[in-house]
Amino acid sequence: MGLNKPFLDQISQTKPGKNNLITDVPGVTVGHQTLVTDRLKTGVTAIIPTKNNVFEHKLAAAGYVINGFGKSTGLVQVDELGTLETPIVLTNTLSVGVAYNYLVKKALAENSEIGLATGTVNSMVMECNDGAVNNIRNLGVTEDDVAQAFSSAGKIFAEGCVGGGTGMCCYDLKGGIGSASRQIEIDGQTFTLGALVMSNYGYVSDLDIYDHQLGNKISQLSEYNKRDEDGSIITVIATDIPFDTRQLKRIAKRSSVGILVLLLVMILGR
Amino acid sequence: MGLNKPFLDQISQTKPGKNNLITDVPGVTVGHQTLVTDRLKTGVTAIIPTKNNVFEHKLAAAGYVINGFGKSTGLVQVDELGTLETPIVLTNTLSVGVAYNYLVKKALAENSEIGLATGTVNSMVMECNDGAVNNIRNLGVTEDDVAQAFSSAGKIFAEGCVGGGTGMCCYDLKGGIGSASRQIEIDGQTFTLGALVMSNYGYVSDLDIYDHQLGNKISQLSEYNKRDEDGSIITVIATDIPFDTRQLKRIAKRSSVGILVLLLVMILGR
Amino acid sequence: MGLNKPFLDQISQTKPGKNNLITDVPGVTVGHQTLVTDRLKTGVTAIIPTKNNVFEHKLAAAGYVINGFGKSTGLVQVDELGTLETPIVLTNTLSVGVAYNYLVKKALAENSEIGLATGTVNSMVMECNDGAVNNIRNLGVTEDDVAQAFSSAGKIFAEGCVGGGTGMCCYDLKGGIGSASRQIEIDGQTFTLGALVMSNYGYVSDLDIYDHQLGNKISQLSEYNKRDEDGSIITVIATDIPFDTRQLKRIAKRSSVGILVLLLVMILGR
């Protein structure tokens, strides 16, 4: 990744939350459903942003698109209204509709007023194309799989080749889900900022860790599937700092510059 | 609608295409599936933009969001890449996932390279909330219904309370699907611009037609369901004028000012 | 303008503020400098948004661009930071730099910390091209003229062919500055929303007032200079409703649909 050791050391000295996970942010839980069969290498990750009914107690939210070569749902309304009203589901590109349907049914089950006393619900589904590892044409993610991701959600969750990250590639090696958190002191009060990424980009030749060009060494050991897409990444940031939506959007926008760093924080955080 | 007769006359004097429908634009066809049962008053409208395989032969496209209180899919990628690669489906808000799934399966069936030799596919689904007439909580739109809309597509199609418009309300009266087209001469060559709208907004008191305040008169005859949302409208514009995506975005943006006029063109066009 | 009498009557029944001017919003004052000589038919309008030092006491603000064929300054920072830190100056297109320089010098004079203890200042200047009436190539607006607009500012100000509106055309007739205000009751508290527009667009044939096609009649009386540009309009909206910047941006965006109505409110308001 081309960041040098002193810089990495500097970053890693900042103080993580209890588990160095996005779930260190109060109320946030995460669950996975991992699908590895002969036909499938894919999955679903659910990010539940609050213990409350999020449709009733909407959260301030903002999105920012780094590279719009993606098929997410929900960002348009978040831009307009500045609120999140469902959990966030991460899965493969062609399963967005399945996750959307699950979120709709979950919201209807939990909120009898939807479509009657109130309007409808804005489902948040983010995706990357896991076609380099998974035969994405098999589809195969079901609404039950999404339900499983939700029912497994907790404060502690696996990272790496799990959930929505099951089929992801990063630097032409195995990619997946990573998370980290940091504690920030403001006016004597401690807040937490957490991140979860689903990473699916990069060329092996760019992989340097702690000044070791591991990528080039690895690339001499074996061949790599060249991927069709430039790659993509989903970064979800959560915090209990009371930002408004304009401020949240500025943070989201700047995360595009911070991705390299974010990934390294996670590697170093272990 | 508050536009006066001379202005309406002026608008209606411009020259429509053969059928005064969006399908007057070469290659465009439209089909509906209308669902009216005890449980459902909803449906699906499919707008097929070209005779060709649109995934192989992508079309220049642009979107513009007037009021982002909506749950469409596909706009983010259209903004980034400036191309349309599936037909456009209009349906009710909670059926977006179903339509998304149909478009994915259709694209996979027609393009064996998707997910293998190429990336994935960006499904375009637009929606309005038809909850004022339809019990949207019943869901009930199926992938077969979307398929039916496609198989019924042609140059001639019904307007009004059909397809995606089945459950729509406009000015607290029955809304639905409307379409119109106009011919435009540029450098001696004749081009066509067509529009299709799914209208779902407005208060009866604002309904004036040809200087007659029909809305107020109607409102004295009966009661109206007050709707939960401010209402919404989907406007799809098609043309064979060779615009680039920046120019198309400017047209889309300006259609927000033109909605009143657009609807009236359609009324007068009959 | 094509809006019919009943609709206009309906609009005009809403309750204006004391003077039916943007200055009905507490703290807002407006001043003009009108330049009519052999060489010039142009001017400057200053909108002062608060009695306080606006650099020290920044106001929540948002901008929205309807048609970006314009040369304003300051909108980029308003989008980023959501605050207004200078008054707003309206003038002709080629005098934007002069107005910018005046606002910089005014801010430096009033705020000794600018450029030392704080950052710099974001000058807000909006413009329309008054070249149809004014020989804009003569430039001729000076920083003193901008100063005069400020020193003449008050609660009562002229409308029509004055200040920045001196050289404007509307519907191929004389355009200029117009303003209006409305009172809005929310939870038993009365708020004011005021608007000021500098109008510079439209074709005479589109001018209908109270169902009379005055434009067409007028056009038979004389010839008109066809203008080079599609025309433009600046709409400034002020309110004491405590909106945040996201909400203010939604209002600004919707004003593009409301321009017809806004102008008529002003005509009817007299």
Added chain:
Amino acid sequence: MGLNKPFLDQISQTKPGKNNLITDVPGVTVGHQTLVTDRLKTGVTAIIPTKNNVFEHKLAAAGYVINGFGKSTGLVQVDELGTLETPIVLTNTLSVGVAYNYLVKKALAENSEIGLATGTVNSMVMECNDGAVNNIRNLGVTEDDVAQAFSSAGKIFAEGCVGGGTGMCCYDLKGGIGSASRQIEIDGQTFTLGALVMSNYGYVSDLDIYDHQLGNKISQLSEYNKRDEDGSIITVIATDIPFDTRQLKRIAKRSSVGILVLLLVMILGR
């Protein structure tokens, strides 16, 4: 800057243009006016994008705002029309109006039709706050200074503490103007992409070059003025690859991620 040596070596192996300057792009010339007196440490840089009259022969262009805490002029129209119609001037924040006035007068002098047969002109002025080194309150940049920058323009130009970069700080050390170019082969044809940056950001502790933490060592030698702003940077990219405005915008957007790399390319390029 935290990029490691192997990565820097890899970047520096790509092939620069003849002079490794933005002026390697055909038609582009650059000139500076440097103002260093008791009162001033500031200046002006002019980037002339073509040998032709750019108002008559507009160029495809796009802008992207990384951090909108800035006072540029011209970006709004570039977004709308996708064209550049003046050269680009870089100077200090409070001199934007002066540069704007110069560009207006230059365009009027060269184009007798402006304001008569055509519309007006959209002046492009970009700025950073050089208040950390320059007493920006002194203003002092004149239209003659801007003229000097234009008259000195050529294919070879100085980098570093010159022109608009005279007062800039980078990593709490002296910043300024840097430039580089790279040759790109597409379908057997060689194109050039050039960049010019005016850099004005960063903390000394982040300055690492070739794995040496020079910043920390330097910081032990002396004190630094803490700056009020987070800093800023202007990146101007020019190319003869025939991109449309949508593609140019994607490149501009991605340059925000590339800034670290871009600066290093320039250091290594010498």
